[in-house]
Amino acid sequence: MQARLQWRKFVSNFMLTMTAVCAFVSVAVLFFILGYLLFNGGTSINWAFFTQLPKPVGESGGGMANAIVGSAKLLLAASLFGVPIGFLGGVYLAEFSGGAMASVVRYAAEFLNGVPRMLREGAMALGASKWQTIATVIVPAAYRGILTAILLALARVAGETAPLLFTAFGNRFWSEGWTQPTASLPVMIFTYAVSPYEDWHRQAWAAGLVLLGLILIINIVARTILSRGIAVPR
Numbered sequence: 001m002q003a004r005l006q007w008r009k010f011v012s013n014f015m016l017t018m019t020a021v022c023a024f025v026s027v028a029v030l031f032f033i034l035g036y037l038l039f040n041g042g043t044s045i046n047w048a049f050f051t052q053l054p055k056p057v058g059e060s061g062g063g064m065a066n067a068i069v070g071s072a073k074l075l076l077a078a079s080l081f082g083v084p085i086g087f088l089g090g091v092y093l094a095e096f097s098g099g100a101m102a103s104v105v106r107y108a109a110e111f112l113n114g115v116p117r118m119l120r121e122g123a124m125a126l127g128a129s130k131w132q133t134i135a136t137v138i139v140p141a142a143y144r145g146i147l148t149a150i151l152l153a154l155a156r157v158a159g160e161t162a163p164l165l166f167t168a169f170g171n172r173f174w175s176e177g178w179t180q181p182t183a184s185l186p187v188m189i190f191t192y193a194v195s196p197y198e199d200w201h202r203q204a205w206a207a208g209l210v211l212l213g214l215i216l217i218i219n220i221v222a223r224t225i226l227s228r229g230i231a232v233p234r
Contacts, residue, residue: 050064073182170187
């Protein structure tokens with residue numbers, strides 16, 4: 001019995017040690033990548049990067065003001081179309097649809113957001129309709145989880161490159177309206193990174209650092225909202 005207990009302790013300590021080693025290696029690689037990006041991108045960021053258009057090939061300097069504005073426009077368009085569809089679709093699957101997929105979505109939403117079932121039952125017991133219960137009880141109780149999901153989705157959209165190559169196309173000048181090719185940071189990073197020009201490589205590092213900072217800020221805001229817990233309406 002003593003030998004078995006010692007063996008279990010050895011296995012437990014060994015696995016804890018291996019877990020710590022794997023975590024350290026993963027974090028070390030992440031910090032190395034972030035440090036490399038900060039070293040190369042930080043030295044290339046200046047005021048002109050945020051205020052000027054890209055320079056023609058052969059001229060040094062310039063910036064990516066059009067790409068920064070273009071990324072903001074794309075995020076706004078994605079929010080206007082995606083957030084209402086995703087939100088209403090999630091509400092329908094969780095509250096109205098009776099299929100197996102709806103059950104999974106409903107269970108996951110309640111598990112992640114901690115919305116007590118008694119809130120729904122209490123509201124309906126007081127005579128509230130289904131839609132009144134959803135609008136005045138369920139959504140307010142889960143709004144932090146919903147807002148966190150929206151922010152994380154926008155962070156994912158901000159870093160996407162492949163879809164923008166076939167939709168936004170890119171533009172080295174200011175975009176004329178919402179239906180014309182638009183510059184964006186991910187596409188500019190890709191274009192500049194694969195080019196043979198050293199100055200473009202420098203600006204690609206700077207753009208990568210700016211995009212990473214944007215995504216980091218969005219994630220910090222999402223984590224802050226989520227860490228405050230779920231407000232239960234009274």
